[in-house]
Amino acid sequence: MAVEVKELLEAGVHFGHLTRKWDPNMAPYVYMERNGIHIINLYKTAAKIDEAGAALAKIAASGRKILFVATKKQAKDIVAEKAGEINMPYITERWPGGMLTNFVTIRKAVKKMASIDRMKKDGTFMTLSKKERLQVDRLRAKLEKNLGSITDMTRLPGALFVVDIKREHIAIKEAQKLNIPIFAMVDTNSDPRQVDYVIPANDDASKSIDKILTHVTSAISEGLAERKAEKEAAASSKEEAPKAPKAKKAPAKKAVAEEEE
Template sequence: MALRKCLKCFSLLPTHVPKLPAATRCLASLPLDVVDPKNEVVREPDAGKSPLECPDYFGVNSLVTMEDLLKARVHLGHKTGLWNPLMKRFIHGSRAGLHILDLDRTLPLLHKALNVTAHVAYRGGIILFVNERPQFEGLVQRTARDCREFFITQKWRGGTLTNSYMLLGTLRLPDLMIFTSVPPSKTAVKETAMACIPSIGVVDSDCNPSQIMYPIPGNDDSPSALRLYCRLFSEAILLGKEKRKSDYADKPEPVSVRTEESTELKSNANNNS
Protein backbone atom coordinates (compact mmCIF):
# COMPACT_ATOMS: atom_id res chain seq x y z
CA MET A 1 0.00 0.00 0.00
CA ALA A 2 2.82 2.40 0.87
CA LEU A 3 4.54 1.61 -2.43
CA ARG A 4 1.41 2.35 -4.47
CA LYS A 5 0.83 5.60 -2.59
CA CYS A 6 4.39 6.69 -3.24
CA LEU A 7 4.18 5.90 -6.93
CA LYS A 8 0.89 7.79 -7.26
CA CYS A 9 2.54 10.86 -5.77
CA PHE A 10 5.21 10.75 -8.46
CA SER A 11 2.73 9.86 -11.23
CA LEU A 12 4.56 6.63 -11.93
CA LEU A 13 1.64 4.23 -11.46
CA PRO A 14 0.10 3.23 -14.82
CA THR A 15 -3.50 4.35 -15.27
CA HIS A 16 -4.76 0.84 -15.89
CA VAL A 17 -3.67 -2.77 -15.74
CA PRO A 18 -3.95 -4.59 -19.08
CA LYS A 19 -6.29 -7.58 -18.95
CA LEU A 20 -6.19 -10.54 -21.26
CA PRO A 21 -9.19 -10.40 -23.63
CA ALA A 22 -11.70 -13.21 -23.28
CA ALA A 23 -11.10 -14.17 -26.90
CA THR A 24 -7.48 -15.04 -26.15
CA ARG A 25 -8.14 -17.53 -23.35
CA CYS A 26 -6.30 -20.75 -23.87
CA LEU A 27 -8.61 -23.33 -25.39
CA ALA A 28 -6.41 -26.13 -24.10
CA SER A 29 -7.41 -25.25 -20.54
CA LEU A 30 -11.06 -26.09 -21.25
CA PRO A 31 -12.40 -29.59 -20.49
CA LEU A 32 -11.92 -32.03 -23.33
CA ASP A 33 -15.47 -33.35 -23.05
CA VAL A 34 -18.65 -31.32 -22.80
CA VAL A 35 -22.31 -32.27 -22.59
CA ASP A 36 -24.68 -31.08 -25.32
CA PRO A 37 -28.41 -30.26 -24.76
CA LYS A 38 -29.31 -33.89 -25.52
CA ASN A 39 -27.12 -35.07 -22.62
CA GLU A 40 -24.72 -36.69 -25.03
CA VAL A 41 -21.01 -36.41 -24.34
CA VAL A 42 -19.25 -34.81 -27.28
CA ARG A 43 -15.67 -33.88 -28.03
CA GLU A 44 -14.60 -30.32 -27.35
CA PRO A 45 -14.21 -28.90 -30.89
CA ASP A 46 -11.00 -26.99 -30.11
CA ALA A 47 -9.27 -29.72 -28.10
CA GLY A 48 -7.24 -30.86 -31.08
CA LYS A 49 -5.71 -27.49 -31.80
CA SER A 50 -1.94 -27.28 -31.94
CA PRO A 51 0.00 -25.20 -29.38
CA LEU A 52 0.77 -22.58 -32.05
CA GLU A 53 -2.96 -21.95 -32.56
CA CYS A 54 -3.51 -21.10 -28.89
CA PRO A 55 -2.49 -17.59 -27.75
CA ASP A 56 -1.45 -18.78 -24.27
CA TYR A 57 -1.15 -22.55 -24.48
CA PHE A 58 1.14 -22.78 -21.44
CA GLY A 59 -0.58 -20.21 -19.23
CA VAL A 60 2.49 -17.99 -18.91
CA ASN A 61 0.43 -14.78 -18.86
CA SER A 62 -0.63 -15.62 -15.31
CA LEU A 63 2.95 -15.83 -14.08
CA VAL A 64 3.46 -12.07 -13.74
CA THR A 65 1.30 -9.01 -13.11
CA MET A 66 1.79 -5.26 -13.21
CA GLU A 67 2.14 -5.24 -9.42
CA ASP A 68 5.00 -7.75 -9.64
CA LEU A 69 6.85 -5.46 -12.06
CA LEU A 70 6.40 -2.45 -9.78
CA LYS A 71 7.59 -4.30 -6.69
CA ALA A 72 10.69 -5.50 -8.55
CA ARG A 73 11.48 -1.91 -9.68
CA VAL A 74 11.38 -2.92 -13.33
CA HIS A 75 10.14 0.56 -14.29
CA LEU A 76 13.29 2.40 -13.15
CA GLY A 77 15.63 3.28 -16.02
CA HIS A 78 19.00 5.02 -16.16
CA LYS A 79 19.76 8.72 -15.80
CA THR A 80 18.16 10.88 -18.43
CA GLY A 81 21.57 11.82 -19.81
CA LEU A 82 22.41 8.16 -20.49
CA TRP A 83 19.77 6.90 -22.87
CA ASN A 84 19.35 5.49 -26.34
CA PRO A 85 16.87 7.40 -28.57
CA LEU A 86 15.63 4.06 -29.93
CA MET A 87 14.14 3.39 -26.47
CA LYS A 88 11.94 6.49 -26.67
CA ARG A 89 8.75 4.52 -27.43
CA PHE A 90 9.25 2.47 -24.24
CA ILE A 91 9.81 5.45 -21.91
CA HIS A 92 6.86 6.83 -19.95
CA GLY A 93 8.66 9.95 -18.69
CA SER A 94 11.30 10.99 -16.18
CA ARG A 95 11.47 11.73 -12.48
CA ALA A 96 14.34 12.85 -10.26
CA GLY A 97 16.77 12.59 -13.18
CA LEU A 98 15.81 9.01 -14.05
CA HIS A 99 13.87 7.70 -17.02
CA ILE A 100 10.69 5.83 -16.11
CA LEU A 101 9.90 2.89 -18.38
CA ASP A 102 6.33 2.35 -19.53
CA LEU A 103 5.13 -0.86 -17.88
CA ASP A 104 2.02 -0.82 -20.06
CA ARG A 105 4.43 -1.65 -22.90
CA THR A 106 6.68 -3.93 -20.84
CA LEU A 107 4.01 -6.35 -19.59
CA PRO A 108 2.67 -7.57 -22.97
CA LEU A 109 6.20 -7.82 -24.37
CA LEU A 110 7.24 -9.86 -21.34
CA HIS A 111 4.23 -12.15 -21.81
CA LYS A 112 5.20 -12.62 -25.46
CA ALA A 113 8.81 -13.44 -24.56
CA LEU A 114 7.72 -15.99 -21.95
CA ASN A 115 5.36 -17.59 -24.45
CA VAL A 116 8.17 -17.91 -27.00
CA THR A 117 10.43 -19.42 -24.34
CA ALA A 118 7.81 -22.00 -23.36
CA HIS A 119 7.24 -22.96 -27.01
CA VAL A 120 10.96 -23.51 -27.60
CA ALA A 121 11.18 -25.68 -24.47
CA TYR A 122 8.06 -27.57 -25.56
CA ARG A 123 9.74 -28.40 -28.87
CA GLY A 124 12.85 -29.65 -27.09
CA GLY A 125 14.95 -26.68 -28.15
CA ILE A 126 18.28 -25.61 -26.69
CA ILE A 127 18.07 -22.40 -24.61
CA LEU A 128 21.21 -20.46 -23.69
CA PHE A 129 21.24 -17.86 -20.89
CA VAL A 130 23.84 -15.11 -21.32
CA ASN A 131 24.95 -12.62 -18.67
CA GLU A 132 28.34 -10.91 -18.42
CA ARG A 133 27.75 -9.08 -15.14
CA PRO A 134 29.66 -10.75 -12.28
CA GLN A 135 27.13 -9.72 -9.60
CA PHE A 136 24.46 -11.86 -11.27
CA GLU A 137 26.68 -14.77 -12.30
CA GLY A 138 25.48 -17.14 -9.57
CA LEU A 139 21.81 -16.24 -10.08
CA VAL A 140 21.88 -16.91 -13.83
CA GLN A 141 23.80 -20.18 -13.39
CA ARG A 142 21.32 -21.47 -10.80
CA THR A 143 18.42 -20.49 -13.06
CA ALA A 144 19.84 -22.39 -16.04
CA ARG A 145 20.62 -25.46 -13.94
CA ASP A 146 17.18 -25.48 -12.29
CA CYS A 147 15.46 -25.71 -15.68
CA ARG A 148 18.16 -27.98 -17.16
CA GLU A 149 19.40 -25.47 -19.74
CA PHE A 150 22.71 -23.83 -20.61
CA PHE A 151 24.54 -20.66 -19.64
CA ILE A 152 27.50 -18.41 -20.37
CA THR A 153 28.16 -15.98 -17.53
CA GLN A 154 31.62 -14.63 -18.28
CA LYS A 155 33.01 -12.48 -21.05
CA TRP A 156 31.74 -13.63 -24.42
CA ARG A 157 34.39 -15.17 -26.67
CA GLY A 158 34.20 -13.80 -30.18
CA GLY A 159 33.18 -16.51 -32.63
CA THR A 160 31.26 -18.62 -30.10
CA LEU A 161 28.33 -18.75 -32.51
CA THR A 162 29.88 -17.75 -35.83
CA ASN A 163 32.85 -20.12 -35.41
CA SER A 164 31.35 -22.69 -33.04
CA TYR A 165 33.03 -25.72 -34.60
CA MET A 166 36.54 -24.37 -33.91
CA LEU A 167 35.77 -23.06 -30.39
CA LEU A 168 33.27 -25.63 -29.11
CA GLY A 169 33.85 -28.56 -31.41
CA THR A 170 30.19 -28.67 -32.48
CA LEU A 171 27.92 -27.30 -35.18
CA ARG A 172 24.87 -27.43 -32.91
CA LEU A 173 23.73 -23.90 -32.02
CA PRO A 174 21.14 -22.78 -29.46
CA ASP A 175 17.53 -22.42 -30.55
CA LEU A 176 16.98 -19.41 -28.29
CA MET A 177 19.25 -16.89 -26.58
CA ILE A 178 18.11 -15.16 -23.39
CA PHE A 179 20.03 -12.03 -22.38
CA THR A 180 19.09 -11.11 -18.81
CA SER A 181 20.88 -7.85 -19.59
CA VAL A 182 22.36 -6.76 -22.90
CA PRO A 183 26.17 -7.18 -22.67
CA PRO A 184 28.16 -3.92 -22.89
CA SER A 185 30.37 -5.30 -25.67
CA LYS A 186 27.28 -6.34 -27.71
CA THR A 187 29.42 -9.02 -29.43
CA ALA A 188 27.09 -11.78 -28.29
CA VAL A 189 24.03 -9.91 -29.54
CA LYS A 190 25.61 -9.31 -32.95
CA GLU A 191 26.67 -12.93 -33.34
CA THR A 192 23.18 -14.08 -32.37
CA ALA A 193 21.70 -11.95 -35.15
CA MET A 194 24.33 -13.13 -37.64
CA ALA A 195 23.54 -16.75 -36.81
CA CYS A 196 19.76 -16.08 -37.22
CA ILE A 197 19.04 -17.29 -33.67
CA PRO A 198 15.93 -15.85 -31.96
CA SER A 199 16.86 -13.68 -29.01
CA ILE A 200 15.11 -12.38 -25.91
CA GLY A 201 16.71 -9.56 -23.97
CA VAL A 202 16.03 -7.12 -21.15
CA VAL A 203 16.69 -3.65 -22.55
CA ASP A 204 17.19 -0.73 -20.19
CA SER A 205 16.82 2.89 -21.25
CA ASP A 206 20.44 2.98 -22.48
CA CYS A 207 20.17 -0.11 -24.74
CA ASN A 208 19.50 -0.62 -28.44
CA PRO A 209 16.28 -2.68 -28.67
CA SER A 210 16.52 -3.12 -32.44
CA GLN A 211 19.21 -5.79 -32.04
CA ILE A 212 16.94 -8.05 -29.97
CA MET A 213 14.15 -10.04 -31.61
CA TYR A 214 11.94 -10.01 -28.47
CA PRO A 215 12.96 -7.00 -26.36
CA ILE A 216 11.68 -6.55 -22.79
CA PRO A 217 11.96 -2.91 -21.63
CA GLY A 218 13.03 -3.02 -18.02
CA ASN A 219 15.59 -2.36 -15.33
CA ASP A 220 18.68 -4.55 -15.84
CA ASP A 221 20.61 -3.38 -12.75
CA SER A 222 18.31 -4.07 -9.81
CA PRO A 223 18.80 -7.46 -8.09
CA SER A 224 15.05 -7.69 -7.46
CA ALA A 225 14.34 -7.19 -11.18
CA LEU A 226 16.91 -9.81 -12.22
CA ARG A 227 15.48 -12.30 -9.73
CA LEU A 228 12.04 -11.74 -11.22
CA TYR A 229 13.27 -12.26 -14.81
CA CYS A 230 15.14 -15.43 -13.91
CA ARG A 231 12.18 -16.87 -12.00
CA LEU A 232 9.80 -16.17 -14.88
CA PHE A 233 12.04 -17.68 -17.57
CA SER A 234 12.69 -20.74 -15.43
CA GLU A 235 8.98 -21.28 -14.82
CA ALA A 236 8.15 -20.77 -18.50
CA ILE A 237 10.74 -23.37 -19.55
CA LEU A 238 9.53 -25.90 -17.00
CA LEU A 239 5.91 -25.33 -18.06
CA GLY A 240 6.86 -26.04 -21.67
CA LYS A 241 8.68 -29.23 -20.76
CA GLU A 242 5.90 -30.46 -18.47
CA LYS A 243 3.30 -29.76 -21.16
CA ARG A 244 5.35 -31.76 -23.65
CA LYS A 245 5.38 -34.75 -21.32
CA SER A 246 1.63 -34.59 -20.69
CA ASP A 247 0.73 -34.09 -24.36
CA TYR A 248 2.80 -37.10 -25.43
CA ALA A 249 2.10 -39.32 -22.42
CA ASP A 250 0.14 -41.84 -24.52
CA LYS A 251 1.96 -41.48 -27.82
CA PRO A 252 5.54 -41.30 -29.08
CA GLU A 253 7.22 -37.94 -28.64
CA PRO A 254 8.35 -36.14 -31.81
CA VAL A 255 12.05 -36.13 -32.58
CA SER A 256 13.73 -33.61 -30.32
CA VAL A 257 16.37 -31.19 -31.51
CA ARG A 258 18.41 -32.20 -28.47
CA THR A 259 21.00 -34.64 -29.73
CA GLU A 260 24.31 -35.86 -28.38
CA GLU A 261 25.82 -32.68 -29.79
CA SER A 262 23.63 -30.63 -27.41
CA THR A 263 25.24 -32.41 -24.44
CA GLU A 264 28.63 -31.52 -25.83
CA LEU A 265 27.53 -27.93 -26.30
CA LYS A 266 26.43 -27.78 -22.65
CA SER A 267 29.75 -29.11 -21.45
CA ASN A 268 31.81 -26.72 -23.58
CA ALA A 269 29.62 -23.69 -22.90
CA ASN A 270 29.71 -24.25 -19.15
CA ASN A 271 33.47 -24.79 -19.24
CA ASN A 272 33.83 -21.41 -20.99
CA SER A 273 31.84 -19.87 -18.16
Protein backbone atom coordinates (compact mmCIF):
# COMPACT_ATOMS: atom_id res chain seq x y z
CA MET A 1 0.00 0.00 0.00
CA ALA A 2 1.19 3.50 -0.81
CA VAL A 3 2.64 5.52 2.05
CA GLU A 4 0.96 8.87 2.73
CA VAL A 5 3.11 11.61 4.26
CA LYS A 6 0.04 12.86 6.15
CA GLU A 7 -0.40 9.59 8.06
CA LEU A 8 3.30 9.58 8.97
CA LEU A 9 2.94 13.13 10.25
CA GLU A 10 -0.10 12.21 12.38
CA ALA A 11 1.84 9.30 13.91
CA GLY A 12 4.73 11.59 14.90
CA VAL A 13 7.24 9.80 12.69
CA HIS A 14 8.96 13.15 11.98
CA PHE A 15 10.16 13.86 15.52
CA GLY A 16 13.90 13.26 15.83
CA HIS A 17 16.21 13.66 18.83
CA LEU A 18 17.66 16.78 20.41
CA THR A 19 20.00 18.54 17.98
CA ARG A 20 22.98 18.11 20.36
CA LYS A 21 22.50 14.31 20.22
CA TRP A 22 22.33 13.96 16.47
CA ASP A 23 24.60 11.92 14.22
CA PRO A 24 25.86 14.10 11.31
CA ASN A 25 25.45 11.18 8.92
CA MET A 26 21.68 11.60 9.29
CA ALA A 27 21.91 15.10 7.72
CA PRO A 28 20.42 13.99 4.35
CA TYR A 29 17.24 12.89 6.14
CA VAL A 30 16.79 15.97 8.36
CA TYR A 31 14.29 18.56 7.14
CA MET A 32 14.79 21.29 9.76
CA GLU A 33 15.39 22.12 13.42
CA ARG A 34 12.54 23.20 15.66
CA ASN A 35 12.83 24.08 19.38
CA GLY A 36 16.15 22.24 19.64
CA ILE A 37 14.79 19.06 18.01
CA HIS A 38 15.56 17.76 14.54
CA ILE A 39 12.59 17.20 12.25
CA ILE A 40 12.85 14.25 9.84
CA ASN A 41 11.99 14.76 6.16
CA LEU A 42 8.87 12.60 5.80
CA TYR A 43 8.96 12.62 2.00
CA LYS A 44 12.26 10.78 2.23
CA THR A 45 10.82 8.48 4.91
CA ALA A 46 7.88 7.57 2.64
CA ALA A 47 10.24 6.83 -0.27
CA LYS A 48 12.48 4.70 1.95
CA ILE A 49 9.50 2.72 3.28
CA ASP A 50 8.50 1.90 -0.30
CA GLU A 51 12.07 0.90 -1.17
CA ALA A 52 12.47 -1.30 1.93
CA GLY A 53 9.00 -2.80 1.44
CA ALA A 54 9.78 -3.87 -2.13
CA ALA A 55 13.04 -5.54 -1.02
CA LEU A 56 11.40 -7.28 1.95
CA ALA A 57 8.56 -8.56 -0.25
CA LYS A 58 11.16 -10.17 -2.56
CA ILE A 59 12.89 -11.87 0.37
CA ALA A 60 9.56 -13.16 1.69
CA ALA A 61 8.56 -14.39 -1.78
CA SER A 62 11.83 -16.35 -1.96
CA GLY A 63 10.84 -18.31 1.15
CA ARG A 64 13.44 -16.80 3.51
CA LYS A 65 12.54 -15.62 7.02
CA ILE A 66 12.87 -12.02 8.20
CA LEU A 67 13.95 -11.70 11.84
CA PHE A 68 12.50 -8.71 13.73
CA VAL A 69 14.55 -7.29 16.60
CA ALA A 70 13.20 -4.79 19.13
CA THR A 71 13.91 -5.05 22.86
CA LYS A 72 12.92 -1.53 23.89
CA LYS A 73 9.74 -1.22 25.96
CA GLN A 74 7.79 0.92 23.45
CA ALA A 75 8.40 -1.52 20.58
CA LYS A 76 8.25 -5.01 22.17
CA ASP A 77 4.51 -5.64 22.06
CA ILE A 78 4.04 -3.98 18.67
CA VAL A 79 6.80 -6.05 17.04
CA ALA A 80 5.58 -9.29 18.65
CA GLU A 81 2.06 -8.65 17.36
CA LYS A 82 2.97 -7.51 13.84
CA ALA A 83 5.66 -10.16 13.23
CA GLY A 84 3.39 -12.83 14.70
CA GLU A 85 0.60 -11.93 12.28
CA ILE A 86 2.81 -12.78 9.29
CA ASN A 87 4.46 -15.75 11.00
CA MET A 88 7.94 -14.21 11.11
CA PRO A 89 10.44 -14.78 13.97
CA TYR A 90 11.20 -11.98 16.42
CA ILE A 91 13.38 -11.15 19.41
CA THR A 92 11.78 -8.82 21.96
CA GLU A 93 13.64 -9.91 25.08
CA ARG A 94 17.40 -9.65 25.57
CA TRP A 95 19.36 -10.39 22.37
CA PRO A 96 21.03 -13.80 22.88
CA GLY A 97 24.74 -13.25 22.12
CA GLY A 98 25.73 -15.36 19.12
CA MET A 99 22.14 -15.62 17.95
CA LEU A 100 23.40 -15.37 14.35
CA THR A 101 27.15 -15.98 14.52
CA ASN A 102 26.70 -19.07 16.71
CA PHE A 103 23.38 -20.20 15.28
CA VAL A 104 24.13 -23.92 15.78
CA THR A 105 24.21 -23.45 19.58
CA ILE A 106 20.95 -21.48 19.47
CA ARG A 107 19.32 -24.31 17.49
CA LYS A 108 20.48 -26.76 20.18
CA ALA A 109 18.69 -24.67 22.80
CA VAL A 110 15.52 -24.70 20.68
CA LYS A 111 15.80 -28.50 20.33
CA LYS A 112 16.17 -28.73 24.11
CA MET A 113 12.80 -26.99 24.39
CA ALA A 114 11.28 -29.53 22.00
CA SER A 115 12.77 -32.46 23.95
CA ILE A 116 11.25 -31.14 27.21
CA ASP A 117 7.87 -30.92 25.46
CA ARG A 118 8.26 -34.54 24.30
CA MET A 119 9.09 -35.62 27.86
CA LYS A 120 5.84 -34.10 29.04
CA LYS A 121 3.85 -35.83 26.32
CA ASP A 122 5.30 -39.32 26.69
CA GLY A 123 5.19 -39.29 30.52
CA THR A 124 8.97 -39.26 31.08
CA PHE A 125 8.63 -35.91 32.85
CA MET A 126 6.55 -37.45 35.66
CA THR A 127 9.26 -40.03 36.41
CA LEU A 128 11.58 -37.21 37.54
CA SER A 129 11.78 -36.10 41.17
CA LYS A 130 9.82 -33.03 42.25
CA LYS A 131 13.02 -30.97 42.39
CA GLU A 132 14.10 -32.07 38.90
CA ARG A 133 10.67 -31.28 37.46
CA LEU A 134 10.87 -27.79 38.93
CA GLN A 135 14.33 -27.25 37.40
CA VAL A 136 13.16 -28.49 33.98
CA ASP A 137 10.09 -26.24 34.11
CA ARG A 138 12.24 -23.22 34.94
CA LEU A 139 14.61 -24.02 32.08
CA ARG A 140 11.66 -24.43 29.68
CA ALA A 141 10.17 -21.09 30.77
CA LYS A 142 13.52 -19.32 30.35
CA LEU A 143 14.06 -20.79 26.87
CA GLU A 144 10.49 -19.92 25.86
CA LYS A 145 10.93 -16.32 26.98
CA ASN A 146 14.17 -15.83 25.06
CA LEU A 147 13.74 -18.10 22.06
CA GLY A 148 10.06 -19.00 21.83
CA SER A 149 9.43 -16.88 18.75
CA ILE A 150 12.28 -18.41 16.73
CA THR A 151 11.42 -22.10 17.15
CA ASP A 152 10.47 -22.35 13.45
CA MET A 153 13.63 -20.61 12.22
CA THR A 154 15.66 -23.62 11.06
CA ARG A 155 18.30 -21.59 9.20
CA LEU A 156 19.79 -18.11 9.28
CA PRO A 157 17.29 -15.38 8.34
CA GLY A 158 17.24 -13.74 4.92
CA ALA A 159 17.16 -10.30 6.56
CA LEU A 160 16.98 -8.44 9.87
CA PHE A 161 14.49 -5.70 10.68
CA VAL A 162 15.61 -3.59 13.63
CA VAL A 163 13.95 -0.89 15.72
CA ASP A 164 16.66 1.36 17.26
CA ILE A 165 20.06 0.35 15.88
CA LYS A 166 21.93 1.98 18.78
CA ARG A 167 20.20 -0.28 21.30
CA GLU A 168 20.48 -3.39 19.11
CA HIS A 169 24.14 -2.81 18.15
CA ILE A 170 25.13 -6.44 18.93
CA ALA A 171 22.50 -7.79 16.54
CA ILE A 172 23.67 -5.29 13.90
CA LYS A 173 27.31 -6.40 14.25
CA GLU A 174 26.41 -10.09 13.96
CA ALA A 175 24.32 -9.49 10.84
CA GLN A 176 27.13 -7.41 9.29
CA LYS A 177 29.64 -10.20 9.95
CA LEU A 178 27.42 -12.69 8.09
CA ASN A 179 26.41 -10.26 5.30
CA ILE A 180 22.72 -10.50 6.25
CA PRO A 181 20.82 -7.47 4.87
CA ILE A 182 19.75 -5.05 7.61
CA PHE A 183 16.52 -3.04 7.44
CA ALA A 184 15.92 -0.56 10.24
CA MET A 185 14.08 2.40 11.66
CA VAL A 186 16.90 4.92 12.13
CA ASP A 187 16.46 7.98 14.34
CA THR A 188 18.54 11.19 14.10
CA ASN A 189 20.92 10.03 16.87
CA SER A 190 22.10 6.96 14.92
CA ASP A 191 24.54 6.24 12.10
CA PRO A 192 22.59 5.14 8.98
CA ARG A 193 25.76 3.76 7.36
CA GLN A 194 25.39 0.61 9.48
CA VAL A 195 22.16 -0.28 7.71
CA ASP A 196 21.46 -1.51 4.17
CA TYR A 197 17.89 -0.16 4.03
CA VAL A 198 17.38 2.96 6.14
CA ILE A 199 13.92 4.12 7.19
CA PRO A 200 14.49 7.53 8.84
CA ALA A 201 11.91 7.69 11.62
CA ASN A 202 11.14 8.37 15.25
CA ASP A 203 12.04 5.05 16.94
CA ASP A 204 10.92 6.10 20.44
CA ALA A 205 7.17 6.70 20.08
CA SER A 206 4.88 3.66 19.95
CA LYS A 207 2.58 5.34 17.36
CA SER A 208 5.51 5.90 15.02
CA ILE A 209 6.80 2.34 15.46
CA ASP A 210 3.32 0.93 14.88
CA LYS A 211 2.86 2.96 11.68
CA ILE A 212 6.20 1.89 10.16
CA LEU A 213 5.72 -1.76 11.16
CA THR A 214 2.23 -1.78 9.64
CA HIS A 215 3.63 -0.77 6.24
CA VAL A 216 6.61 -3.11 6.48
CA THR A 217 4.60 -6.20 7.48
CA SER A 218 2.01 -5.39 4.83
CA ALA A 219 4.75 -5.51 2.16
CA ILE A 220 6.05 -8.81 3.55
CA SER A 221 2.51 -10.19 3.55
CA GLU A 222 2.24 -9.35 -0.16
CA GLY A 223 5.48 -11.23 -0.80
CA LEU A 224 4.17 -14.27 1.08
CA ALA A 225 0.90 -14.15 -0.89
CA GLU A 226 2.88 -14.02 -4.14
CA ARG A 227 4.88 -17.09 -3.08
CA LYS A 228 1.70 -18.97 -2.15
CA ALA A 229 0.06 -18.10 -5.49
CA GLU A 230 3.13 -19.28 -7.41
CA LYS A 231 3.16 -22.57 -5.50
CA GLU A 232 -0.54 -23.15 -6.15
CA ALA A 233 -0.15 -22.31 -9.84
CA ALA A 234 2.79 -24.71 -10.15
CA ALA A 235 0.88 -27.48 -8.37
CA SER A 236 -2.25 -27.05 -10.53
CA SER A 237 -0.29 -26.93 -13.78
CA LYS A 238 1.46 -30.14 -12.75
CA GLU A 239 -1.87 -31.85 -12.16
CA GLU A 240 -3.39 -30.60 -15.42
CA ALA A 241 -0.40 -31.43 -17.60
CA PRO A 242 -1.39 -34.36 -19.90
CA LYS A 243 0.73 -37.43 -19.60
CA ALA A 244 2.96 -37.95 -22.60
CA PRO A 245 1.88 -41.03 -24.59
CA LYS A 246 4.24 -43.93 -24.45
CA ALA A 247 6.32 -44.28 -27.59
CA LYS A 248 5.32 -47.34 -29.64
CA LYS A 249 8.00 -49.84 -30.35
CA ALA A 250 9.00 -49.90 -33.99
CA PRO A 251 8.29 -53.29 -35.64
CA ALA A 252 11.37 -55.37 -36.18
CA LYS A 253 12.56 -55.17 -39.76
CA LYS A 254 12.58 -58.46 -41.58
CA ALA A 255 15.81 -59.26 -43.29
CA VAL A 256 15.29 -59.47 -46.99
CA ALA A 257 17.67 -61.77 -48.78
CA GLU A 258 18.69 -60.47 -52.11
CA GLU A 259 19.44 -62.94 -54.85
CA GLU A 260 22.37 -62.31 -56.98
CA GLU A 261 21.75 -62.85 -60.63
